[in-house]
């Protein structure tokens with residue numbers, strides 16, 4: 061059995077019940093085979109892969125909180141500090157009822173390579189809870205966030221581990237957690253990113269993941285001789301990443317005709333109205349059923365279906381494993397040119413393979429959505445310097461980072477004879493830097 065297969069087998073055997081983590085490890089290690097083969101003995105002796113797939117630390121804790129009626133609830137909190145070879149742990153917090161250790165580990169593992177691709181000094185981590193913020197009052201969300209931070213503060217710090225947002229965690233939650241950290245530690249420091257701009261947040265962080273996705277998509281198409289202007293796109297999700305991906309796609313001359321949430325999806329042939337979407341999702345925190353009140357010509361459908369619409373570019377921006385083989389087949393049948401992932405691991409392994417076999421340009425999330433964490437790292441720089449940069453300055457740095465990532469993954473794929481395989485390109489480029497740092501730092 062090859063070294064890669066031994067490590068995959070060991071991961072599956074020793075971490076039962078973590079299918080998303082297994083999926084992420086398989087995807088990365090499979091594409092790294094040619095690189096690992098070049099130095100197999102050295103990596104084996106150093107147990108590089110065994111160290112890479114084992115988190116440096118995983119923290120699991122009780123989060124008790126009181127609802128508005130006086131009832132006490134208990135949720136489980138997590139923080140997985142995966143790899144600090146190239147910088148302090150960095151990665152978001154997810155509050156969603158589906159959260160478990162395996163999901164946080166897959167996200168933390170992906171984050172190692174993503175953060176490496178940004179070119180900035182940040183290691184990989186992720187956290188969250190099975191708490192569901194949906195339908196909770198602001199006071200209940202605050203009570204939960206304060207309780208979560210009361211435990212988490214022991215393990216994080218501006219130079220140690222810097223969490224941010226993810227599904228279910230936006231500026232409201234980050235604000236409550238920042239307030240509690242400050243209160244407990246008596247320290248005003250850049251311990252979280254995605255903060256409000258009046259207390260240390262960076263301009264353009266809110267927009268960064270979605271905008272970054274579109275900067276990379278535009279560049280990837282351009283490398284392949286295609287102009288993004290005039291292209292029709294489908295987006296899934298209606299949260300932070302989806303909203304700002306749609307906004308930037310429209311700025312770039314493309315038209316997004318779909319979005320979705322966990323209950324249904326919208327088809328708007330005139331292009332999604334971003335102002336209405338922001339009002340529904342960011343301000344009123346409502347369901348997408350409300351969209352028809354703003355745009356009577358749009359269609360609302362229950363359940364899933366965005367990938368059945370004929371488009372040039374598909375942008376999954378909701379959650380993991382939301383684009384399946386049947387969806388990939390439908391997209392290919394409808395002539396899709398590119399699939400660029402705004403979410404983390406939204407495309408299943410067989411769907412990814414099908415898209416690649418059918419010559420669809422496929423940009424994996426760890427490259428395509430890296431603009432969020434990159435801008436978080438820019439927020440950390442501003443916090444350290446005690447200054448705030450203008451929106452334009454941050455946005456221009458973000459554009460340069462995303463263009464850099466696009467060329468980096470393209471060149472890495474070419475260098476190892478896998479021209480056009482951007483999954484391999486992203487994994488190779490991310491891996492090389494982290495492994496080099498791990499070897500230089502000795503056995504730790």
Ligand SMILES: NC(=O)C1=CN([C@@H]2O[C@H](COP(=O)(O)OP(=O)(O)OC[C@H]3O[C@@H](n4cnc5c(N)ncnc54)[C@H](OP(=O)(O)O)[C@@H]3O)[C@@H](O)[C@H]2O)C=CC1
Pocket residue numbers: 225226227228229269297298299300301302320321322323377378379380402403404429430432433
């Ligand atoms: N925020 C960031 O900066 C970054 C986020 N990401 C990734 O992007 C994705 C979206 O994150 P973000 O936009 O921040 O999260 P949000 O919570 O802002 O939005 C998530 C959206 O996806 C929908 N959704 C979530 N879970 C499911 C599900 N199980 N089935 C169907 N729809 C679902 C939500 O529906 P509903 O409205 O009903 O809840 C919502 O519309 C995630 O994969 C995240 O890890 C990646 C990089 C950075």
Ligand SMILES: O=C(O)CCC(=O)C(=O)O
Pocket residue numbers: 150151152153174222223224225226253404429430432433434436
């Ligand atoms: O901004 C960050 O630190 C993390 C963003 C994130 O969670 C992600 O890239 O998946």
